[in-house]
Amino acid sequence: MPTSNCPECAAETRCGKYHVYVIQLKPAAAKVPRFKKANPGLDSARPCFYVGSTRHKPQCRLNQHKRFFAGHDSFECPCGKGKAARTRFFFNRGPRGRTRGNRFAGEFGMFLKSDIVADLNPLPTRALAEKLEQQLGEELRELGHGVWQG
Ligand SMILES: [Zn+2]
Numbered sequence: 001m002p003t004s005n006c007p008e009c010a011a012e013t014r015c016g017k018y019h020v021y022v023i024q025l026k027p028a029a030a031k032v033p034r035f036k037k038a039n040p041g042l043d044s045a046r047p048c049f050y051v052g053s054t055r056h057k058p059q060c061r062l063n064q065h066k067r068f069f070a071g072h073d074s075f076e077c078p079c080g081k082g083k084a085a086r087t088r089f090f091f092n093r094g095p096r097g098r099t100r101g102n103r104f105a106g107e108f109g110m111f112l113k114s115d116i117v118a119d120l121n122p123l124p125t126r127a128l129a130e131k132l133e134q135q136l137g138e139e140l141r142e143l144g145h146g147v148w149q150g
């Protein structure tokens with residue numbers, strides 16, 4: 001099973017393109033009313049996932065969700081290189097106070113399902129990554145998985 005989410009990212013630094021990523025969630029996520037409502041066809045025998053897209057290495061993004069959920073308001077990204085490496089410290093709150101961490105990923109996220117995305121990454125543009133993120137979420141839902149999207 002592949003452990004890398006992207007064949008072009010290096011061990012420590014991102015490749016500069018975009019990625020889709022899938023985080024397996026603890027089963028407790030399925031008990032949250034908002035999650036239940038979004039997943040009427042959920043098969044409780046199948047794991048729940050968070051599906052997102054990012055320019056970061058997916059592991060870096062998972063660490064961000066975790067850190068922001070834990071209440072920290074900043075994150076020093078270790079996956080940037082060149083110009084990105086000099087601006088890798090950013091704040092939790094984005095424009096209009098939107099948090100940059102997702103509750104489901106931060107509270108219930110366990111690990112990345114690299115096997116699902118390794119053959120899909122990297123994507124050349126944000127638009128393509130977001131489109132694929134939607135498609136992947138729908139496919140996983142059709143298979144009975146509970147899915148939350150970024
Ligand atoms: Zn990459």
Ligand SMILES: [Zn+2]
Nearest residue numbers: 056060077079
């Ligand atoms: Zn990063």
